[in-house]
Amino acid sequence: MRSAPYVMRKEASEKLTGNAQFEGYAVDLIHEISRVLGFNYTIRLAPDGRYGSLNRETKEWDGMIRELLDQKADLAIADLTITYDREQAVDFTMPFMNLGISILYRKPIKQPPNLFSFLSPLSLDVWIYMATAYLGVSVLLFILAR
Numbered sequence: 001m002r003s004a005p006y007v008m009r010k011e012a013s014e015k016l017t018g019n020a021q022f023e024g025y026a027v028d029l030i031h032e033i034s035r036v037l038g039f040n041y042t043i044r045l046a047p048d049g050r051y052g053s054l055n056r057e058t059k060e061w062d063g064m065i066r067e068l069l070d071q072k073a074d075l076a077i078a079d080l081t082i083t084y085d086r087e088q089a090v091d092f093t094m095p096f097m098n099l100g101i102s103i104l105y106r107k108p109i110k111q112p113p114n115l116f117s118f119l120s121p122l123s124l125d126v127w128i129y130m131a132t133a134y135l136g137v138s139v140l141l142f143i144l145a146r
Contacts, residue, residue, distance in 0.1 A: 046066075
């Protein structure tokens with residue numbers, strides 16, 4: 001998957017082939033990992049140029065995830081967001097870069113304190129059931145004590 005600055009094709013006057021035609025952060029990372037662990041690799045882009053998404057009707061994957069599931073690739077290195085569906089299909093390492101993607105939501109509006117604000121964690125129904133149970137147990141204990 002070509003995605004600057006992670007994987008880019010080198011612009012050179014002569015025709016480059018194999019791994020030499022690529023550069024970028026992910027290329028440098030996989031090169032260093034292969035040097036340390038002692039394995040060979042060949043960089044191959046996903047044929048459809050997609051990261052990988054699940055088709056809900058056919059229940060089939062496309063992109064890099066499909067390549068991994070079909071065992072056409074041993075690993076994929078890219079700026080790939082870890083989603084629930086992808087995590088169910090393939091194993092992920094710890095992310096090599098955290099971009100701070102998060103969920104944003106509006107801050108709740110502060111409300112002035114109320115005399116009965118301690119009651120708000122539970123619904124009115126729960127308080128009524130608890131009061132009824134308290135009274136029922138109290139009456140039962142009163143009757144049994146006589």
